[in-house]
Amino acid sequence: MPASSLAIAPDGTRIACQLQGADGNQPPLLLLAGQSNNHHWWDPVRDDFGRRTITLDYRGTGASDKPDEPYSTPGFAADVVAVLDHLGLDQVDVYGTSMGGRVAQWLAVLYGDRVRGLVLGCTSPGKTHGYERSQEIRRTLAHPDQAVRDEVLADLMYTPQWRRQNPGPYPVLGDTTMPAYAKGRHLVASNSHEAWAELPSIKAPTLILHGTDDVFSPAANANLLAERIPSARAELIEGARHAYFHEFRSVASPLVTNFLAGLQL
Structure with missing residues (x-):
């Protein structure tokens, strides 16, 4: 079990964070989850990286405070810095997936000295220049029945074959303890993300991962980010959907581990 504690953001909001693993030769690895999810997003793969890992519950999720006020991906990045402090x-080193990848972009832009190596998974630079999910998917995810929404989301995350062999529960379908207003705040924060203009300022060596069959955040975003961020390269994982880091962990986790291990200390 990770050791948990509370960091205090500049506005006084308490941010729950979790530390797991022993100190080693490599810097700790910060893991950033997707929208409306807490640190349990990383439970299935947290031990894959062979180093100390840090997670947090975004404001609005888990054991963190849940103020009913506007959230943003730069604001989440500031909360991350409060955790590091x-x-x-x-x-x-930073590994962010989905909305966590958007937060990680701002962390590398605004607080570049805190980021040694950067991994961005199944994410995008924002709606203006990025490739967005279809309106059909958006409509379906807005269905009034939670069970229907969960089924659709699980299908976007994992392949049917993997789901038959792994019936769940799945830790990426959202934090069920979140109040409705916080879910809405997270949705607006993720949808409002716009980092395109600032991406060329990222100094950290960057690996971009994406599943080829991801339609929740279309795979075309991977090469878009790789072309925009200096010292970046993209790796596409054949046949993977949005939660490639779970279903295809035998491919994805070594890609992350080897990339970060190859960086100069």
Whole structure:
């Protein structure tokens, strides 16, 4: 079990964070989850990376405070810095997936000295220049029946064959403890993300991962980000959907581990 504690953001909001694993030769690895999810997003693969890992519950989720006020991906990045300060960590490697990848972009843009290596998974630069999911998917995910929404989302995350062999529960379908207003705040924060103009300022070596069959965040975003961020390269994982990091962990986790291990200390 990870050790949990509370960091205090600049506005006084308490941000729950979790630290797991022993100190090693590599910097700790910060793991950033997707929209409306808490740190349990990473439970299935947290032990894959062979190093100390840090997670957090975004404001509005988990054991963090849930203020009913506007959220943003730059604001989430500021909360991350509060966590790093709380833990006494000057620099970390960062792996963000889905909305976590959007937060990670801002972390690398606004607080570049805190990021040694960057991995962006199944994410995009924002709606203006990025490739967005279809209106049909958006309509279906707005269905009034939670069970229907969960089924659609699970299908976007995993292949049918994998779901037959792994019937769940799945830790990527959202934090069920979130109040409705917080879910709405997260949705607006993720949909409002716009980092395109600032991406060329990222200094950290960057690996971009994406499943070829991801239609929740279309795979074309991977090469778009790789072309926009200096010192970046993209790796597409054949046949994977949005939660490639779970279903295809035997491919994805070594890609992350090897990339970060190859960076100069």
